[in-house]
Amino acid sequence: MAIQMTPDLCRASRALVKWRQADLAKQSGVPEPTIQAFENGDPGRRMATMNNKAIVEAFEAAGLQFIPENGGGLGVRYAKPGKSWAHEGVNAIAERLKVSVQDAQDAIDAGALKVIRGLDSPSITEAEAARYEEVIRSGR
Incomplete structure (x- = not known):
């Protein structure tokens, strides 16, 4: 199941890995202005599929694991060692x-x-x- 990034989830993920927007841009290849506009937008805002994939992969590569929305809500946590x-x-x-x-x-x-x-x-x-x-x- 693909994770659909939200502005809140993106900010929370950056906080966990201690990245600035510029760091996320560098790690994901998504332009910093795109990240800024996304994070500052409406909480229900969606990111383009390719940018969403690149950002999710960058966070996963940094050691995060996304928790699917399974009745408890979408979330993010540190992955166990060996998972990335x-x-x-x-x-x-x-x-x-x-x-x-x-x-x-x-x-x-x-x-x-x-x-x-x-x-x-x-x-x-x-x-x-x-x-x-x-x-x-x-x-x-």
């Missing part, structure tokens, strides 16, 4: 980039962060590449 690439590190990066764990580790050990950007993978976005680089640099 931010907690899984090299294994999740290797899986996402469709390379072996050893190849991913070798690239990390060699300091070859540019390998991530040089992959012939149409499925990886610029925002995802930046997030993977951040994870590698931080050692998470």
